[in-house]
Every structure is written in C-alpha cells, then in structure tokens.
Amino acid sequence: MKNVVIIGAGMGGLATALRLRKQGFDVTVLEKQARPGGRSNVxxxxxxxxxxxxxxxxMKDTFEDTYRAIGQDFNQRLKLVQLDPNYRIYYHDGxxxxxxxxxxxxxxxxxxxxAGSAARLFRFIGDSARKYALGMDFVDRNFDRITDLANPKAGVRLLQTQAHQNLYRQVARYFNGNDKLAKAFSFHSMFLGLSPFDALAMYSLITYADLALGMWYPMGGIYSIIEDMVALANEMGVTLRTNAPVEKITIENGRATGVRLQSGEEVRADIVISNADLPYTYTKLIDGQHRRAYPDERLQQMEYACSGYLLYLGVDRTYPHMRHQALYFSEDYRxxxxxxxxxxxxxxxxxFHLNNPTITDPSLAPAGHSLLYVLAPMPNLQGNVNWDEAAPVVREQLLTQLEKIVDPELRQHIVWERDYRPTDWVTDINAMHGTAFGSLAQGFFQSSYFRPHNKARDIDGLYFxxxxxxxxxxxxxxxISSKLVTERIVQEWS
Ligand SMILES: Cc1cc2nc3c(=O)[nH]c(=O)nc-3n(C[C@H](O)[C@H](O)[C@H](O)COP(=O)(O)OP(=O)(O)OC[C@H]3O[C@@H](n4cnc5c(N)ncnc54)[C@H](O)[C@@H]3O)c2cc1C
Structure with missing residues (x-):
C-alpha cells in the first residue's frame, strides 16, 4: 500500500486524507496546531x-461530492440551515x-x-449564471499544459458575458449607475482577496452562487464540518497527528521521500502533499536547490490576497432584529x-462583515446571550501597519459603528471578547504575509492554468x-482541489 503524508489539517488536507484513504492509500496527516481546521478553526x-x-x-454540492466520494451523505451527517436573506447590507447613511x-x-x-431596478436585477442574475457556467469550465479540472485552456465555446461565452471587463463598473452599468446596488452586487470578490474595483466581471459568478445556489449554515458552526471530517478520518484509519509542525520536506535525487518534523523525527512517505500555504511551503519547507520553478524572487513577485482584523464579542443580550449575516459599507468605500x-x-x-450566528443557533452562547463576529478586511503584512497599535484603534471604530446599527448600549453588555489580527495568521498557520482568506490573490494570471499547479514541477512525488x-x-x-489532486494521484500511483 502506498503511503502518503499530508502537511496540514486544513479543510483541504482533511478532505484529501478521506478521499485517498477510501482509495486504499495509507494516510498520515501532520498538523502544526493543537487543533485541526487551519483557517476554519474555532x-x-x-x-x-x-x-x-x-x-x-x-456551493454545497462541492461538500456533498467530497462526502459521496467516501460513501457518506453530507446532508445526513450535518444539520444544515439555509439562510434567507443571505445578508443585510447597511449603508453609511442609515x-x-x-x-x-x-x-x-x-x-x-x-x-x-x-424604482425600475427589478428588471435590471433579473438581467444581471441571468448573465451572472452564464458567467458561473463559463467559470466552472475552468475550475473543475486538472491542468497539464497551456493548451488545456483552449475552449472555443468558452471563448464565445466570454465575449457574450463580457467577463473580461471590470467588475464594479460592469455591475454599476447593470444597475443604471446606482452606487448602493453596484456595491451590493459586486463586493463578493473581496472573499477571493480582490477589490471589486480591480477584479474581473467574471467574479459575478460568486454573487450568483451566493444568491441563486443558496447559502448554508451547519448547526454548531463551520467547525462542526471539521469535527465530522476528523471523526470520519479516525473511523477510516487515517493517522492524524496534531502539534506536529513539519520543518522540511526531505528530497533525494529529485524525489520527495517524506518530511522532517521540528522535533527532528523523520516520517518517510511515497507521496507528500502540502496543504500548508503554497508560497510558504516552497520558501520554508523546500531547500532552494530543489525548486528551480519557484525561486524566492518569483514567489515575492506574486500577488498576495488581503488580510483581516476579527473581533468576536459575547454579549449578555439577544438581538432578534438582526439578520444572521450583514455587511457595513463605510462612507468612502473606495x-x-x-x-x-x-x-x-x-x-x-x-x-466590515458582521455575523450573529446565535440568531440561527443559540447553542453557541449561554442562554440569553449573543455572539457577534466582526471581520474587517485589512491590508496584508506587505504593508507596514503596526498591529499592536492598530488593533485598539480598529476595535474602537468597529464598536462605535456597531452601536449605531446593533445596540446603542453594546459596550456595557460585552461579557466576553477576543480578537484575531493579521499577525496571528502567520503565527498560527504560517500564512504568507498574514493573508486571511487564502494566500495568492485570484487575479487572471493567478487563476486556473496560471495558478501554481497541484503537482510540483521539479520534485517527483510532491503535490499540493x-x-x-x-x-x-x-x-x-x-x-474541488481535494478532488483534483486525488484524481491525479490515483491516476499516477494506482
Ligand atoms: C476570516 C475568514 C473568513 C472566511 N470566510 C469564508 C466563508 O465564509 N466561506 C468560504 O468558503 N471560505 C471562507 N474563508 C476561506 C477559507 O477558510 C479558506 O480558503 C480555506 O479554509 C482554506 O483551506 P485549506 O485547505 O487551503 O487550508 P488552511 O485552512 O489554509 O490550512 C492549512 C493548514 O496547514 C497547517 N500548517 C501550516 N504549516 C505547517 C507545517 N509546517 N507543519 C504542519 N502543518 C502546517 C496550518 O496550521 C493549517 O492547519 C474565510 C477565511 C477567513 C480567514
């Protein structure tokens, strides 16, 4: 039986462990932190x-697909609740x-x-559906060579939907230049670490996925998915080791032979898969002489996504007037x-992005209490913000705004509080430049074929x-990434 070592128990590492185990591989997952989950932690x-x-x-279907691949039913194992509305948008004018x-x-x-925007909305949603179909042609497949991008049907769709235009400008045109509606239907690119003022109109496909395919909350929170994957991994015989930071990928004659932990222990493997941030994996876990395709200079020149400051508040009140999820757009959004x-x-x-998950799931807080989750997108650490000084300033700004839209007496009712800063992503999960949603921004030249591939070019037996x-x-x-790398490994190693 071929043995596989996976570095990192983020959602992708865990999903791949389950899929490969089901295919008969002997799988060990090595996670740096005390708890699995990575960015999806608790x-x-x-x-x-x-x-x-x-x-x-x-895109619940992608989770269903992971579970189906291992003979399980996602909808049976998790208790999922669909949100509607998906968001409440608060504008600065109240x-x-x-x-x-x-x-x-x-x-x-x-x-x-x-008045008159409904017809424009339907046209926008219809065209976004076509962008979604176009995008999925490039998302759900492995790439080997640039000619894999050639797809005449997709070329026609690209022109029909003008997906190459600027996102915010195109959305504004659909809504007759109405800035409030343009913001509400274009902010989604932020989740890929891209400003809607710079992103391609193609990314209206995320707005479509949000609104038309549904947005779901698993009772117990997203971490209940991680807990379920860990339970399945244990049942299926995956070895999952936490507090096990990897220091190096060992390489002999151009082939990955396993990993060395910070403790000095060596774990041999036929196949090594890194779920840790890819630029971090190349710069820190692979010695320079083994990576001609990704030298430090190339990695430094890549575009990195944004970070975020998060504030979590436990409050001894409930807020039935709130929606589960909201966004606040500041006055000078640009x-x-x-x-x-x-x-x-x-x-x-x-x-900022504001969640009150206790609206749907009171079990997340003591009786009569609420949990507020506030996420303010922030520059990544390529800027020079001093977070020891900035965090209290941003906290005050967020509380002042929350007192306007949630509760004028909020400060007096906070009974529990934590925050999470861009620097924490580096310390906790080795995120390159403290990026939050993901490391490499999803611009055109860092997407599909142009994004780093899931198989290392210079090193045999190493995958991502x-x-x-x-x-x-x-x-x-x-x-989807876990499906693609599994398909590749099964094809190459079975
Ligand atoms: C604030 C925030 C909000 C988000 N909101 C959403 C959302 O609502 N919906 C959505 O779909 N996505 C959202 N995302 C994005 C999503 O969480 C991530 O894109 C996804 O979870 C990344 O998973 P991953 O498998 O790439 O692994 P990661 O979560 O990046 O995990 C990588 C793992 O590798 C481990 N590791 C690193 N170095 C080592 C080492 N040397 N040795 C051992 N282990 C190591 C890390 O500790 C970590 O556990 C959000 C992200 C953030 C931060």
Whole structure:
C-alpha cells in the first residue's frame, strides 16, 4: 500500500486524507496546531463557541461530492440551515438592503432602493449564471499544459458575458449607475482577496452562487464540518497527528521521500502533499536547490490576497432584529478598498462583515446571550501597519459603528471578547504575509492554468492541495482541489 503524508489539517488536507484513504492509500496527516481546521478553526471559551474564519458555506454540492466520494451523505451527517436573506447590507447613511435568495423578495428590495431596478436585477442574475457556467469550465479540472485552456465555446461565452471587463463598473452599468446596488452586487470578490474595483466581471459568478445556489449554515458552526471530517478520518484509519509542525520536506535525487518534523523525527512517505500555504511551503519547507520553478524572487513577485482584523464579542443580550449575516459599507468605500489593496495602509474607516450566528443557533452562547463576529478586511503584512497599535484603534471604530446599527448600549453588555489580527495568521498557520482568506490573490494570471499547479514541477512525488493551488480560495474551491489532486494521484500511483 502506498503511503502518503499530508502537511496540514486544513479543510483541504482533511478532505484529501478521506478521499485517498477510501482509495486504499495509507494516510498520515501532520498538523502544526493543537487543533485541526487551519483557517476554519474555532475558539471555545466561557460558554461561547465561535468560528475563527469561515462562517457560512455556498456551493454545497462541492461538500456533498467530497462526502459521496467516501460513501457518506453530507446532508445526513450535518444539520444544515439555509439562510434567507443571505445578508443585510447597511449603508453609511442609515439605510439598508436585504439580499434575499428568493428572487421575488430580492426584486422588491432593489425596487425600494431605485424604482425600475427589478428588471435590471433579473438581467444581471441571468448573465451572472452564464458567467458561473463559463467559470466552472475552468475550475473543475486538472491542468497539464497551456493548451488545456483552449475552449472555443468558452471563448464565445466570454465575449457574450463580457467577463473580461471590470467588475464594479460592469455591475454599476447593470444597475443604471446606482452606487448602493453596484456595491451590493459586486463586493463578493473581496472573499477571493480582490477589490471589486480591480477584479474581473467574471467574479459575478460568486454573487450568483451566493444568491441563486443558496447559502448554508451547519448547526454548531463551520467547525462542526471539521469535527465530522476528523471523526470520519479516525473511523477510516487515517493517522492524524496534531502539534506536529513539519520543518522540511526531505528530497533525494529529485524525489520527495517524506518530511522532517521540528522535533527532528523523520516520517518517510511515497507521496507528500502540502496543504500548508503554497508560497510558504516552497520558501520554508523546500531547500532552494530543489525548486528551480519557484525561486524566492518569483514567489515575492506574486500577488498576495488581503488580510483581516476579527473581533468576536459575547454579549449578555439577544438581538432578534438582526439578520444572521450583514455587511457595513463605510462612507468612502473606495478609499477603504484602496487602503487595503493599493497603499496597504490602515483604512481611515473600515467596512466590515458582521455575523450573529446565535440568531440561527443559540447553542453557541449561554442562554440569553449573543455572539457577534466582526471581520474587517485589512491590508496584508506587505504593508507596514503596526498591529499592536492598530488593533485598539480598529476595535474602537468597529464598536462605535456597531452601536449605531446593533445596540446603542453594546459596550456595557460585552461579557466576553477576543480578537484575531493579521499577525496571528502567520503565527498560527504560517500564512504568507498574514493573508486571511487564502494566500495568492485570484487575479487572471493567478487563476486556473496560471495558478501554481497541484503537482510540483521539479520534485517527483510532491503535490499540493488547498487554497494556494487551483482552483483557489474558499471552502468550496478547496473541496474541488481535494478532488483534483486525488484524481491525479490515483491516476499516477494506482
Ligand atoms: C476570516 C475568514 C473568513 C472566511 N470566510 C469564508 C466563508 O465564509 N466561506 C468560504 O468558503 N471560505 C471562507 N474563508 C476561506 C477559507 O477558510 C479558506 O480558503 C480555506 O479554509 C482554506 O483551506 P485549506 O485547505 O487551503 O487550508 P488552511 O485552512 O489554509 O490550512 C492549512 C493548514 O496547514 C497547517 N500548517 C501550516 N504549516 C505547517 C507545517 N509546517 N507543519 C504542519 N502543518 C502546517 C496550518 O496550521 C493549517 O492547519 C474565510 C477565511 C477567513 C480567514
């Protein structure tokens, strides 16, 4: 039986462990942290249980596919609740808009913002569906050579949907230049670490996936998926070791032979798969002489995604007027995004993502309490923000804004609090430049064929899985990544 070592128990590492075990491989997962999960980790403290990173899932079919591949049923094992509305959008002028998945209700909402917008909405959703179909042609497959990109049907669709245009500008045109609607239907690219002012219109496909395919919450939070995968790994005979940081991938005659842990222990393997950040894996775990394709200079020149500052609050009140998920757009949204993506400085006034999962799942907090999760996108550590100084400033800004939209007495009711800073992503999971959602931004030249491949070019027996390789950032993409690398390994090693 061929044996496989997987570095990292993020969602992609775990999904790959399950898939390969099912195919008869002997699998060991080595995780640096005390708990598996990576970016999808959890804090459990003081009666509160909060997801650190991802909070909701879209493209549920990709999770179902992972479970189906190992003879399990995702919908049976997890208790999933569909959100509707998916988001409440708060604008700086005190107005708001609910983004419903139910199209009739969504049409009513956009009409409230600007009369006549419903017809424009339907055209936008229809065209975004075509972008989704186009995008999936390039997402759900392994690439070997550049000619794999050639697809005349896709070329026609690209021109028809104008997917190569600028995202924000194109969305604004659909909505007759209405800035509130343009923001509401273009912000999704932020989840791939891209500003909507710079991203390709192609990424309307995420807006489509959110609104038309549904947004789901697993009871117990996203971490309940990690817990379930770990339970399955144990049942299936995967060896999962935590507190086991890998120091080097050992290489002999151009072939990966296993790994060396920081403790000095060597673990031999036929196949090594890294789920750790791909640029980190190349720079820190592989000695320079073995990686002609990815020298340090090339890795430094790549585009890195943004980071985030997170504030988690336990509050001794409930807020039935809130939605499960919301977004706040600051007054100068453009300046906010330019600070994050262009100048890499602290935004003057942050926009943020706000979750109150206790609306759907009161079990996450003691009775009569709420859990608030606030995520403010921030520049990654390629900027020079001093986070010891910046964190208290951003916290104050977020609390001031929350007092306007959630509870004017919020500060008096906070009974538990934690934060998570860009520097924490480096310390905890070795995230390159403290990037949050994923390491490599998902611009055109870092997507599909152009994204680092899931098989190392220079080193036999070394593969990658997770957000750093294709298809890219986000839990659904990571599910697909686990499928693609498994297909490749089964084909090459069985
Ligand atoms: C704040 C935030 C919000 C998000 N929201 C969403 C969302 O709502 N929906 C969504 O779909 N996605 C969301 N994402 C993105 C999603 O969480 C990630 O893209 C995805 O979880 C990445 O999974 P991965 O398999 O690539 O591994 P990662 O989660 O990156 O895990 C890599 C693992 O490797 C380990 N590791 C690193 N170095 C070593 C080493 N030397 N030795 C051993 N182990 C090592 C790390 O400790 C870690 O456990 C969010 C992310 C963040 C941070």
């Amino acid at each position: 804090i459990e403290d003081g009666g509160f249980r909060v997801d650190i990173g991802p909070t909701l899932l879209v 107005t708001h808009l609910d983004l419903y998945g139910n199209m009739a209700k969504l049409a009513e909402e956009v009409e409230r913002i600007e 300046a906010n995004l330019d600070a994050i993506f262009k100048t890499r400085t602290l935004p003057a006034e942050p926009s 899985v997770g957000q750093g390789t294709y298809p890219g950032i986000g839990m659904p993409m990571v599910q």
